[in-house]
Ligand code: ADP
C-alpha cells in the first residue's frame with residue numbers, strides 16, 4: 001500500500017475500532033477513513049498537572065480528578081428494565097459518584113475497586129451529591145504519577161452514542177496512538193517550507209502529532225495556530241490568485257484620458273457638489289480605468305450615500321472613450337430607477353440610454369438589441385436580460401453591477417464575457433456594509449472602495465423601538481403622516497424555511513391594515529408574486545396611487561420613493577440589524593421628516609430589545625454591521641452560502657485576525673513569485689480539493 005492508500009482505509013480496519021464502532025463513527029461524526037479520523041480535532045486540552053481536588057469541583061465545569069475507585073455496583077432502574085453501573089471516587093478528602101447508564105460491561109471488566117484512577121468529566125449535582133455521568137477513566141499503574149505517561153489530555157467532541165460503544169476520550173487516544181504507529185501521520189504539507197519558517201509554523205505531520213498526542217499544552221496550541229493559518233492561507237491563495245488572473249490574463253481597454261464627457265458633465269450639469277468620499281472613489285476608479293488590466297472594484301456605501309452618481313462618472317469615462325456601458329440591477333424596479341437617473345443625467349450630453357428587462361416587449365427588445373450590436377446605443381441598463389445569449393455588444397468597455405451579491409459568480413462572468421476578446425472594466429456596488437474584519441475574506445479578490453459619508457442636509461430618520469402595547473400610538477402616527485399626504489411601508493419578515501407561514505403573515509397583515517385604514521389605498525408585494533405583479537405594485541406605490549405598501553423584504557433594495565416617510569417593520573426581532581438598517585434607508589429620502597418603527601412582540605426578552613435599540617442609537621451602516629457581526633457571528637451575519645465564504649473549522653474569522661493578516665501576506669508573496677504555483681504541486685492539489693469541497697471557483701492559468 002502506498003501512503004495515500006493507507007489514508008483511504010476504512011476505520012473498521014483500525015485496531016480498536018472494528019465494524020460496529022466504525023459504523024457509529026460514521027453515523028455520529030461522519031468519519032469513515034483513517035484520514036477522516038486524523039482531521040477530527042480535539043475540542044480542548046486538559047492538563048494533568050492541574051488535577052482538581054474533588055472538594056473544589058465546580059458543577060458543570062469539566063475537570064480532571066484523581067483518586068481511588070470504590071466498589072462498583074450494578075443496579076436496576078426503570079422498574080427493573082434497565083441496569084446501571086455506579087461507583088465512587090475518593091481522593092482522601094472528598095468523594096463523588098460515578099454513573100454509567102449504558103455500555104458499561106467492558107468497563108466493569110477493566111476496572112477494579114481500590115484502583116488508583118484519573119477521572120475526567122463534567123460533574124453535576126444530583127440530589128446534592130456530586131456526580132459524573134459517563135466519565136472517562138484512566139487507570140494509573142501502581143506508584144506512577146499520571147505525568148509519567150501523559151501530561152496533556154486531548155478532549156474530543158464526543159456524543160453519548162459513541163461512549164455507549166466504548167468510544168471515549170481514552171479510546172480515542174489509543175486510536176491515535178495506533179494510527180500514528182501505522183502512518184507516523186505522514187501527510188504532504190500544503191504550506192511551503194519557506195512560509196512555515198517565516199511564520200514559525202510546525203510542519204504538518206509534526207503539528208498533527210502535537211494536536212492528537214501532545215506532550216504539553218503549549219505544543220498543542222502552537223499546532224492549532226498552524227491549522228488556523230492553513231485554513232486562512234488556502235482561502236487567501238485562492239482569492240489572491242483569482243484577483244491576479246483576472247488582472248493578468250485579460251486585457252481591458254485603457255482609458256488613459258478621462259474623455260470629453262467627464263469635464264462637460266462636471267462643469268455644466270452636475271446637480272450637486274460631490275462629497276469628499278465620492279470624489280475620492282471617483283479618483284480611484286479613474287486610476288483603475290486608465291490601465292489595460294481590467295478594473296475589478298467594489299464600492300461599499302451605505303444606503304443613500306450616492307453610489308449612482310459615482311457609477312455615472314465611470315460610465316462617462318467609458319462612453320467618452322467610445323465604449324459601451326452595461327449597468328445591471330437585480331430587479332426591474334431598480335433597473336428602471338437607474339435608467340431614469342441616467343437618462344436625466346446623460347440626455348443633455350446627447351447620450352442615449354436603453355432599458356432591457358425580462359418584461360420588455362419582443363419588438364422593443366429587438367430594436368434595443370440592434371442598436372446595442374451596432375454601437376448606436378452607448379449605455380444599456382437592465383436586469384438579468386443583459387447577459388442572455390442573444391445580447392451582443394459593439395464595444396463593451398464597462399460593466400456596473402448594482403447589489404452585486406444578488407448575482408452569482410457565473411452570472412457576473414457571463415456579462416463580462418460579452419466584451420470578448422477584451423474584458424470590460426468592472427464596477428460592483430453594494431449597500432451591504434461588510435465590516436473590515438470580514439472584508440479581507442469575503443472580498444479578497446476585489447479592490448474595495450468605501451463611501452463613508454452621506455450627502456449633506458439629510459433629515460435623520462427618527463427611529464422608534466416599540467412593542468404591541470404601543471400599536472395604537474403607532475397607528476396614530478401613521479395616520480397623521482398619511483393625512484399630510486405622505487406614504488408608508490409596512491414590512492413583514494420572510495424566513496426561507498417557513499415561506500408559507502410568512503406569506504400568511506403578510507396577507508393577514510394586509511387585511512389588518514386595510515381595515516385599520518379604509519380610507520387609503522393599500523398595496524401588497526411579496527416574493528411569491530410573479531415579477532410582473534410585483535413590478536405593478538411597486539409602480540402603483542411609486543406613482544402615489546397606493547399610500548401604504550405592505551410587503552416582505554422585496555422592497556429592501558434601492559427603491560427610491562421620497563414621499564414615503566414611515567417605515568414599520570413587524571417582528572423586527574426576526575431580522576438582522578444590518579437588514580433593518582437597510583430597510584430604514586427606504587425612508588428619509590426626501591425633504592420630509594421620516595420615521596422608522598421597529599415593532600417587537602410584547603414578550604421579547606430584554607437582551608433582544610437591547611439589540612434593536614442599537615438601531616435607535618446608531619445610523620452608520622458600518623458600525624451597525626460590526627455590532628450585528630459580534631452578536632450573530634460571521635455565519636449568520638453573512639448567510640455563509642450567499643457570501644461564498646467557507647466555514648472555518650478551527651479558525652475564527654473575528655478572533656484570529658492577526659493570523660488572517662499573516663496568511664494573507666504569505667499568500668500575496670507567494671502568488672507574486674509563482675502565480676501558477678508550479679513550484680508547489682502539493683499546495684495546488686490541496687487547493688483543488690479545497691475549492692471542490694467548498695464549491696469555490698478554482699482559477700488557474
Ligand atoms: P445609493 O448609494 O443608496 O445608491 P443614490 O445614488 O441613490 O444612493 O443617492 C441617493 C440620493 O442622494 C439620490 O437622490 C442622489 O441624487 C442624491 N445624492 C447623491 N450624491 C449627492 C450629493 N453629493 N449631494 C446631494 N445629493 C446627492
Ligand code: MG
Nearest residue numbers: 307308402558
Ligand atoms: Mg442604489
